[in-house]
Amino acid sequence: MAEVKLFGNWASPFSCRVEVALKLKGVEYEFINEDVQNYKSPLLLKYNPVHKKVPVLVHNGKPISESLVILEYIDETWETGPSLLPKDPYERALVRFWTKFFDEKCLPALWNGCWSVGEEQEKAKEESTELLKILEGTLSDKKFFGGDTIGMVDIVANFISYWLIILQELVGFQVYTKEKFPKLGEWMDDYLNCNIIKENLPPKEKLTAIFRARFEAAAVTK
Structure with a gap:
């Protein structure tokens, strides 16, 4: 085994x-x-x-x-379970593109926005908003980024479905709302309602406590 x-x-x-x-x-x-x-x-x-x-x-x-x-x-x-990437070479290339887009563009902007202040935060907010608009358009009429089932892009984009929401509440960096990004909101609901996803999310209270401690420590050093 x-x-x-x-x-x-x-x-x-x-x-x-x-x-x-x-x-x-x-x-x-x-x-x-x-x-x-x-x-x-x-x-x-x-x-x-x-x-x-x-x-x-x-x-x-x-x-x-x-x-x-x-x-x-x-x-x-492992061939068991659903495929995370499509078999078609072009579709696989698209998945790699969007995962890199999220890790190299979206995640840094969102993370920086949550931990910055003043003018730097406003700049990060503008950049983050534009990036979320791109993701919103990518979803179009799809349930998940790859279609009808959870795939690699959805798994990679997990930060915006859970961690970002917690950080927004904690630090007041309101870049995402369901009103501004309804397709992303629907995607989040569908993604988080999957049992495997729910079972593997860190406890909200525990994660909030860690972020709060880091935020307070960062404020002291500024």
């Missing part, structure tokens, strides 16, 4: 991506929680010496790093 271990962090949307993919595929695994803010275990440093961060999937002793790479590996390795 294959040995599968996931080095992650319970609060990380990147770790959550991998857990959701494993659950959708029906893969049994051991989760090793890493408190990366305070301590990085020797095993984590051994398995990911380049970036020294989570998530890291270890399959039969062989480590795979970076969540986007891990998701593709999971989809190609």
Whole structure:
């Protein structure tokens, strides 16, 4: 039987991506929680010496790093459960484009907006709004980004369905509302109503407490 271990962090949307993919595929695994803010275990440093961060999937002793790479590996390795990427080469290329768009454009802008203040926050808000408009248009008449079922782009975009909403409430960075982005709102509802997604989200109260502590610590150092 294959040995599968996931080095992650319970609060990380990147770790959550991998857990959701494993659950959708029906893969049994051991989760090793890493408190990366305070301590990085020797095993984590051994398995990911380049970036020294989570998530890291270890399959039969062989480590795979970076969540986007891990998701593709999971989809190609285990044929059980739904496919995360389409078989058609062009459609697969589109999935890779949108996952990179989210990680390289959307996530940095949204994250920066939540943790910045004043003029910098306003600039981030404008950029974030434009990026969310693009995602809204991408959904068009689709239930999920890939069509009728949850796929890789939906899993990668998990941050805006849960983490962003919590951060908005906490820091007052109101970039997303259902009124402004109704298709994204419908997508969030459908995505979060999936049992596997709900079961793998970090507890809201616990996540809010961590963000609040970080926000207060950042305010003290400014």
